[in-house]
Amino acid sequence: MSALTPQRMTPSEALVETLAANGVTEVFGIVGSAYMDALDIFPAAGIRFIPVAHEQGAAHMADGYARASGRHGVCIAQNGPGITNFVTAIAAAYWAHSPVVFITPETGSMTMGLGGFQETDQLPIFSKITKYQGHVNNPRRMAEIAGRCFDRAMLEMGPAQLNIPRDYFYGDIHAAISPPMRIGRGAGDPAALDEAAALLAEARFPVIVAGGGVIMSEATAEAVALAERLQAPVCNSYLHNDSFPASHPLWCGPLGYQGSKAAMKLIAQADVVVALGTRLGPFGTLPQYGMEYWPAGAKIVQVDADPRVLGLVRPVRVGICGDARAAAAALLQRLAGRELAGHAKLADRKARIAAEKAAWEQELTAWTHERDAFSLEVAKDSKLMHPRQMLRELERAMPARVMVSTDIGNICSVSNSYLRFEEPRSMFAAMSFGNCGYAFPVACGAKIASPDRPAIAYVGDGAWGISLNELLTCARERIGVTVVVFNNGQWGAEKKNHVDFYARRFQGVNLTNPSWAAVARAFGCEGVTVDRLDEVGPALRAAAAAQADGTCTVLEMMVTQELGDPFRRDALSKPVRHLEKYRDYV
Numbered sequence: 001m002s003a004l005t006p007q008r009m010t011p012s013e014a015l016v017e018t019l020a021a022n023g024v025t026e027v028f029g030i031v032g033s034a035y036m037d038a039l040d041i042f043p044a045a046g047i048r049f050i051p052v053a054h055e056q057g058a059a060h061m062a063d064g065y066a067r068a069s070g071r072h073g074v075c076i077a078q079n080g081p082g083i084t085n086f087v088t089a090i091a092a093a094y095w096a097h098s099p100v101v102f103i104t105p106e107t108g109s110m111t112m113g114l115g116g117f118q119e120t121d122q123l124p125i126f127s128k129i130t131k132y133q134g135h136v137n138n139p140r141r142m143a144e145i146a147g148r149c150f151d152r153a154m155l156e157m158g159p160a161q162l163n164i165p166r167d168y169f170y171g172d173i174h175a176a177i178s179p180p181m182r183i184g185r186g187a188g189d190p191a192a193l194d195e196a197a198a199l200l201a202e203a204r205f206p207v208i209v210a211g212g213g214v215i216m217s218e219a220t221a222e223a224v225a226l227a228e229r230l231q232a233p234v235c236n237s238y239l240h241n242d243s244f245p246a247s248h249p250l251w252c253g254p255l256g257y258q259g260s261k262a263a264m265k266l267i268a269q270a271d272v273v274v275a276l277g278t279r280l281g282p283f284g285t286l287p288q289y290g291m292e293y294w295p296a297g298a299k300i301v302q303v304d305a306d307p308r309v310l311g312l313v314r315p316v317r318v319g320i321c322g323d324a325r326a327a328a329a330a331l332l333q334r335l336a337g338r339e340l341a342g343h344a345k346l347a348d349r350k351a352r353i354a355a356e357k358a359a360w361e362q363e364l365t366a367w368t369h370e371r372d373a374f375s376l377e378v379a380k381d382s383k384l385m386h387p388r389q390m391l392r393e394l395e396r397a398m399p400a401r402v403m404v405s406t407d408i409g410n411i412c413s414v415s416n417s418y419l420r421f422e423e424p425r426s427m428f429a430a431m432s433f434g435n436c437g438y439a440f441p442v443a444c445g446a447k448i449a450s451p452d453r454p455a456i457a458y459v460g461d462g463a464w465g466i467s468l469n470e471l472l473t474c475a476r477e478r479i480g481v482t483v484v485v486f487n488n489g490q491w492g493a494e495k496k497n498h499v500d501f502y503a504r505r506f507q508g509v510n511l512t513n514p515s516w517a518a519v520a521r522a523f524g525c526e527g528v529t530v531d532r533l534d535e536v537g538p539a540l541r542a543a544a545a546a547q548a549d550g551t552c553t554v555l556e557m558m559v560t561q562e563l564g565d566p567f568r569r570d571a572l573s574k575p576v577r578h579l580e581k582y583r584d585y586v
């Protein structure tokens with residue numbers, strides 16, 4: 001049938017046909033009566049329904065699926081509680097710029113407002129964490145509004161909600177299924193590109209910051225070509241370590257929290273910075289390691305597809321609203337055959353880049369454990385592994401083409417220094433929403449999108465408690481992922497604040513854990529306890545190999561309680577108490 005010829009169908013058929021027209025082959029969720037009429041025909045449309053343990057897991061999986069594939073991630077749930085369970089994961093997807101379409105059946109149109117079963121107003125809840133909200137206000141508009149949600153998720157690079165009163169799945173309608181609308185952005189304003197090229201031609205020490213936009217627009221080749229033309233060092237923006245190939249001589253590593261000192265020392269010298277596909281978020285530009293590295297005097301050329309982030313965090317000399325790939329290509333074109341002032345002292349620059357990188361590697365290798373008083377105390381006489389050494393061993397054992405998701409926590413943050421990638425769509429960190437419990441379900445979604453690539457989740461033991469229920473999904477659906485759980489017996493990142501600001505008055509930060517390996521086995525997955533450094537690499541390799549037959553393995557890393565630099569030094573201050581009864585709490 002021609003997609004544009006209206007046909008007689010039911011709204012459920014219109015919805016499912018729209019999913020198929022958008023290339024949807026997997027949908028994550030928990031079964032519910034609200035949308036059962038549509039679910040019933042998923043198999044006939046070539047759609048696999050992946051039942052999960054918790055709807056938050058479904059939406060995280062849709063996020064991971066979208067981030068790994070660049071295609072839509074889709075999830076669905078029962079009206080009311082099933083939908084409110086989506087909230088945290090949709091907020092996370094919003095900040096990860098993931099094109100997630102979340103389908104939210106709502107209470108029936110004829111009872112809405114009467115306070116019936118599983119009723120809540122489902123649009124306001126998501127209004128600040130979606131790019132687009134489509135509400136099917138008449139069943140005859142199902143295909144139109146569903147199609148728009150898919151289009152907008154791509155166009156606006158973020159989650160779109162499709163809200164459907166549950167009685168609107170039924171009935172007789174005439175509908176046409178529109179083909180997907182994909183709109184290119186182009187390179188941006190030619191005058192701005194001219195100005196940027198002129199700045200680059202005159203730059204003495206240009207530096208590129210490669211952001212998430214490089215990944216989303218598949219601009220790796222163009223970013224490499226631009227870097228090589230300029231012979232400019234390239235920093236990854238914070239938590240986008242996969243935005244530039246780590247084996248490239250111009251790669252310097254990530255900026256920001258627990259990032260690369262080489263990247264920070266090099267960008268500190270820049271007179272022109274090309275921020276390619278990055279909003280220059282605050283955590284990627286704040287001082288680290290006691291180092292104020294952001295080059296305050298440098299001229300910034302910022303390229304981003306979202307006009308709202310241009311000049312938002314850092315003032316820019318030239319803002320270019322465009323696609324990172326097209327803009328990089330346009331800049332290259334403008335630089336062709338041009339004399340570049342920065343090439344005058346090229347040998348010196350190359351030597352500086354190599355020296356900074358070598359110094360940082362050496363420092364990392366020697367940085368076997370944390371050296372603050374608390375860390376030295378808790379690790380003294382301990383037989384457990386030092387987190388940094390364990391992370392270095394994991395780094396060495398990483399399989400080719402690996403995808404790694406990382407959670408929020410102290411050890412996950414420290415891992416930032418040890419995660420290097422050769423290709424885009426390889427690192428899925430919990431981005432600015434920063435929720436513990438992100439990494440594991442996201443790795444599951446990524447694995448389903450890219451089954452041929454190894455998928456590894458880094459999770460702290462506290463965050464693991466939030467997310468481990470999806471082991472059920474892995475066992476039931478044979479999702480072969482590897483989870484590395486850092487068992488330090490504490491909500492470490494928050495404990496660090498108690499140490500630094502609250503005179504070690506520990507509250508709610510110490511964890512009593514079961515054997516996480518035994519728990520994994522009880523769920524029907526594999527579980528391995530690793531307490532020696534020489535076991536780390538072999539355990540990771542074995543677990544990654546076992547992914548091929550759908551085996552999910554939990555590697556429980558037994559590590560000391562030492563803690564790396566805190567995340568929010570900027571946001572905390574020593575306590576002040578005025579009332580007598582709280583006098584000692586300083």
Ligand SMILES: Cc1ncc(C[n+]2csc(CCOP(=O)(O)OP(=O)(O)O)c2C)c(N)n1
Pocket residue numbers: 408409410411412434435436437459460461462463464486488490491492493494
């Ligand atoms: C959902 C959620 N709850 C609470 C927090 C606050 N928080 C940030 S880091 C952290 C501790 C993480 O502990 P763990 O997962 O054990 O990792 P560790 O710091 O010990 O390496 C907490 C509770 C959060 N970010 N997200």
Ligand SMILES: [Mg+2]
Pocket residue numbers: 409460461462486487488489490491492
């Ligand atoms: Mg912990």
